[in-house]
Amino acid sequence: MLYxxxxxxxxxxxxxxxxxxxxxxxxxxxxxxxQNLCTECEACAATCPEAAILTLTEPALDPYVEREIAxxxxxxxxxxxxxxxxxxxxxALFFLGREVVPRVADYVLDALDRRxxxxxxxxxxxxxxxxxxxxxxxxGRRLRRRHRG
Numbered sequence: 001m002l003y004x005x006x007x008x009x010x011x012x013x014x015x016x017x018x019x020x021x022x023x024x025x026x027x028x029x030x031x032x033x034x035q036n037l038c039t040e041c042e043a044c045a046a047t048c049p050e051a052a053i054l055t056l057t058e059p060a061l062d063p064y065v066e067r068e069i070a071x072x073x074x075x076x077x078x079x080x081x082x083x084x085x086x087x088x089x090x091x092a093l094f095f096l097g098r099e100v101v102p103r104v105a106d107y108v109l110d111a112l113d114r115r116x117x118x119x120x121x122x123x124x125x126x127x128x129x130x131x132x133x134x135x136x137x138x139x140g141r142r143l144r145r146r147h148r149g
Contacts, residue, residue: 001056002040004031008052015044015053 011029016022023037024044031052033044044051 001035002033002038002042002045002053003056004033005052005054006030008050010050010052012049014049018043018047073089 009030011026011031013026013031014023015031016026020041021037021039021106023034023039024031025034028030031044033053040055042055045051045055
């Protein structure tokens with residue numbers, strides 16, 4: 001919708017000459033637009049030297065104006081269970097892989113080393129009371145790792 005700002009309009013008549021449908025007339029040296037004839041081509045607004053012809057847009061038609069959503073228009077989005085659980089499962093697997101698995105692996109390997117030590121009877125450990133010269137007490141993966149550095 002086009003309208004004329006009467007304070008700016010000087011009554012020059014350029015807009016009257018440019019209007020293709022003759023919707024603009026001069027009344028008391030001020031332009032007046034007949035809204036029934038106007039096609040909103042905005043040729044008059046482009047030629048006005050005073051920028052007195054302005055375009056009015058309705059707020060409901062403007063896509064950039066935010067509008068409040070009524071409570072009945074809100075829709076509840078259902079998120080699948082797998083989508084909600086994926087972050088928790090990923091975090092749990094990360095923790096298991098980083099903290100638990102190395103400790104369990106060390107425990108299992110130590111248990112296997114204790115069973116495999118020479119001189120053990122029935123896998124119950126060493127029956128000797130003290131090690132001899134040059135021998136270490138027991139052995140095992142953890143002790144060897146400590147000696148290696």
